[in-house]
Amino acid sequence: MLEVKDLVVYYGKALALEKVSLLVKENEFVALVGPNGAGKTTLLNTISGLLTPAAGEILWNNSKINGIKPSEIVRLGISQCPEGRKLAPEMTVRENLEMGAFVRKDKKKIAEDLEKTFQLFPRLKERHLQLAGTLSGGERQMVAIARSLMSRPRLLMLDEPSLGLAPIIKEKIFEVIREINSTGTTVLLVEQDTQMAFQFADRAYVLETGNIVMHDKPEHLLGQSEFRKAYLGL
Amino acid sequence: MKEKKLNLIFILFWLIALLLVPPLFPRYLLHVFIIAHIYAAFALSWDLLAGYVGELSLGHSLFFGLGAYSIGYLSGKFGVDPWLSIGISCIVTVVWGLLIGLPCLRLRGPYLAIVTLAFQMLFFLLANSLYNLTGGEEGIRNIERVFNSTESYYYLSVFLVIIAFIICYLLVSSKYGLIFRTIRENPEAAEAAGVNIVNYKMLGYMVSALIAGLAGSYQALYLKIATPDTLSMALTFSAITIVAIGGKGTLVGAVLGSYVTTFIFDRFAFLKDYKMLMYSIVLVLCVLFFRNGLAGAVKRVLLWRKMGVDNMPGGGKA
Numbered sequence: 001m002l003e004v005k006d007l008v009v010y011y012g013k014a015l016a017l018e019k020v021s022l023l024v025k026e027n028e029f030v031a032l033v034g035p036n037g038a039g040k041t042t043l044l045n046t047i048s049g050l051l052t053p054a055a056g057e058i059l060w061n062n063s064k065i066n067g068i069k070p071s072e073i074v075r076l077g078i079s080q081c082p083e084g085r086k087l088a089p090e091m092t093v094r095e096n097l098e099m100g101a102f103v104r105k106d107k108k109k110i111a112e113d114l115e116k117t118f119q120l121f122p123r124l125k126e127r128h129l130q131l132a133g134t135l136s137g138g139e140r141q142m143v144a145i146a147r148s149l150m151s152r153p154r155l156l157m158l159d160e161p162s163l164g165l166a167p168i169i170k171e172k173i174f175e176v177i178r179e180i181n182s183t184g185t186t187v188l189l190v191e192q193d194t195q196m197a198f199q200f201a202d203r204a205y206v207l208e209t210g211n212i213v214m215h216d217k218p219e220h221l222l223g224q225s226e227f228r229k230a231y232l233g234l
Numbered sequence: 235m236k237e238k239k240l241n242l243i244f245i246l247f248w249l250i251a252l253l254l255v256p257p258l259f260p261r262y263l264l265h266v267f268i269i270a271h272i273y274a275a276f277a278l279s280w281d282l283l284a285g286y287v288g289e290l291s292l293g294h295s296l297f298f299g300l301g302a303y304s305i306g307y308l309s310g311k312f313g314v315d316p317w318l319s320i321g322i323s324c325i326v327t328v329v330w331g332l333l334i335g336l337p338c339l340r341l342r343g344p345y346l347a348i349v350t351l352a353f354q355m356l357f358f359l360l361a362n363s364l365y366n367l368t369g370g371e372e373g374i375r376n377i378e379r380v381f382n383s384t385e386s387y388y389y390l391s392v393f394l395v396i397i398a399f400i401i402c403y404l405l406v407s408s409k410y411g412l413i414f415r416t417i418r419e420n421p422e423a424a425e426a427a428g429v430n431i432v433n434y435k436m437l438g439y440m441v442s443a444l445i446a447g448l449a450g451s452y453q454a455l456y457l458k459i460a461t462p463d464t465l466s467m468a469l470t471f472s473a474i475t476i477v478a479i480g481g482k483g484t485l486v487g488a489v490l491g492s493y494v495t496t497f498i499f500d501r502f503a504f505l506k507d508y509k510m511l512m513y514s515i516v517l518v519l520c521v522l523f524f525r526n527g528l529a530g531a532v533k534r535v536l537l538w539r540k541m542g543v544d545n546m547p548g549g550g551k552a
Binding site for chain 1: 412413415416420422423424425426427428429430
């Protein structure tokens with residue numbers, strides 16, 4: 001479904017990604033883990049069109065999509081839920097969600113999806129007229145995820161959804177992500193909390209200083225002592 | 235939505251009140267009302283851009299002046315039909331909006347504010363110094379009279395300001411308003427949703443330029459003169475003050491603020507050049523103590539029961 005081939009990305013002269021290749025298949029739940037500064041967010045931003053790669057290609061259902069505008073990428077069915085939520089604080093929860101459906105024209109289906117989203121996050125239904133800036137961290141993350149879903153993506157890319165959340169809330173968010181995945185949305189997740197991500201992911205990639213150093217099923221990665229030492233401290 | 239109802243009620247009452255003005259008040263007040271309406275339309279155009287799209291335009295009188303001078307040239311110098319002149323002046327302001335907006339709105343940051351300011355100052359200096367072309371400080375006279383009575387000018391000003399209000403209102407209460415506010419609040423969020431930000435900012439900027447130009451054209455038509463004052467920085471700041479007093483990002487605020495300031499400053503006409511000082515003091519006081527302006531205060535009283543004070547836009551936090 002999504003294939004990244006030998007992707008090279010620079011920030012000015014600084015090399016951020018050095019020949020990164022990655023594959024996400026239909027309906028998969030893929031985790032991308034790695035330390036700070038490894039290039040995880042850079043990779044997502046390049047896929048969603050915010051950054052232009054210096055070399056390599058990004059294939060979406062076998063056609064090349066690098067160099068396409070971010071707004072067009074969303075239309076193709078790739079939606080990114082950015083790090084740090086990026087909500088519009090002085091707009092209501094409902095308005096934030098409606099904004100997520102910007103690329104769609106079918107009003108009836110948008111209303112249906114809004115209801116579905118509220119079923120997924122009942123908390124947001126209670127607060128749909130509240131300003132997003134007055135919500136708690138967990139609720140804001142829910143709004144951010146719900147908003148990305150409103151564009152009806154086929155691939156949902158989540159950037160650190162658990163950032164700064166209490167463990168209980170974190171677990172709730174992950175369970176919702178699993179539910180989203182099980183209803184037919186492919187998920188590419190960037191996460192610092194490796195343990196948590198591995199409980200849910202089908203496959204995982206490990207990114208270190210701009211290179212994919214390992215990729216396998218989580219249980220196999222957990223079986224490697226090198227990996228355990230570096231990422232879990234065990 | 236409750237807010238929609240409030241706005242409809244406002245327009246209705248406003249229109250009725252305005253139609254009652256000519257029979258009830260002295261002729262002199264009609265003049266003040268006409269000026270208030272011109273300022274209201276100009277302040278609306280500023281509020282649309284600053285309060286919704288989130289772009290500060292510090293040289294907004296550029297468009298007002300372009301409108302006024304277009305009328306001056308077309309009707310005053312070349313004797314073109316005044317109504318046709320208004321149409322052409324609208325095109326002129328929109329084209330200038332396009333020329334400035336296209337390069338500036340691609341950038342994030344204060345570039346639009348700086349470039350409009352630069353053009354406004356440039357045009358202001360040119361209008362003052364190119365005596366042969368612009369008449370210098372004297373401005374361009376001989377603009378054709380279109381009505382014989384002040385009442386007619388008054389009714390047309392009512393029409394102008396209501397149309398300006400309705401255009402702005404329809405724009406911000408539609409899907410475009412949602413997009414404008416998301417761009418203002420969080421451009422990344424808008425982009426992540428698939429919005430081509432530049433196109434929407436351009437739309438807001440051009441509508442704003444059009445309304446400002448229309449206000450300027452009408453002032454030239456009414457006063458039958460186009461002077462460099464229409465291009466002055468003081469004019470931009472009076473729009474900013476009006477919006478600050480009335481409440482930013484509310485539209486209704488621009489209208490209320492314009493009535494209040496025009497009528498108050500009319501009483502204080504003896505201050506002459508100290509008027510700018512007074513504007514500045516009022517502006518500082520509003521920003522410090524009265525952040526949501528008149529419209530914010532009215533809305534708070536009418537809606538607080540339903541929404542809770544903490545959940546008001548801009549309310550609850552400093």
